[in-house]
Amino acid sequence: GRYNISEAEWKVMACLWKESGLSLKDITYRLKDENWSYSTIRTLVTRLMDKGIIDADKSSPANFKYFPVVSEKECKIEETKSFLKRVFDGSLAMLVSTLAKDEPLSKEEVLELKRIIDTMDGGED
Numbered sequence: 001g002r003y004n005i006s007e008a009e010w011k012v013m014a015c016l017w018k019e020s021g022l023s024l025k026d027i028t029y030r031l032k033d034e035n036w037s038y039s040t041i042r043t044l045v046t047r048l049m050d051k052g053i054i055d056a057d058k059s060s061p062a063n064f065k066y067f068p069v070v071s072e073k074e075c076k077i078e079e080t081k082s083f084l085k086r087v088f089d090g091s092l093a094m095l096v097s098t099l100a101k102d103e104p105l106s107k108e109e110v111l112e113l114k115r116i117i118d119t120m121d122g123g124e125d
Contacts, residue, residue, distance in 0.1 A: 002078050002082075003051055003053055003075055003078055004051070005051075005053065005075060006044075006047075008034075008040075008044055009044050009047060009048055009053075011031060011034065012031070012041070012044045012045060012048060013053065013054075013068065013072070013075065015027050015030045015031065016054060016066060016067060017068055017071075020067040020068060021057065021065040021066070021067050022065065022066055023063050023064065023065055024045060025038075027041050027045065027066070045066060052069065052070070053068065053069065053070045053075070054066050054067060054069060054070075055067060055069050
């Protein structure tokens with residue numbers, strides 16, 4: 001996708017989408033279960049800034065506060081399009097049929113897919 005967010009970077013983004021304006025210390029605390037060092041988090045944050053996905057409020061030089069400039073929805077759409085293009089030649093139908101062949105869809109999943117398709121169609125006829 002346009003943003004090329006790594007798996008580790010997604011975890012940092014999840015924190016910032018949930019709660020904007022976090023310091024490196026805040027992010028490190030929220031991701032403590034990952035057992036990443038402060039410098040690892042700093043590297044991830046720097047990469048996300050370089051990619052233009054987050055920015056920092058630098059009004060307090062000792063304590064930058066980071067915030068997302070790209071929405072979660074936008075990133076998910078980009079990532080999904082990129083994945084579809086790369087793996088399924090851009091075909092959503094191929095993706096769904098591959099998943100359905102591997103593991104049959106539940107009644108709820110089938111209804112959900114039909115609902116999504118109806119929405120894409122512009123409603124039921």
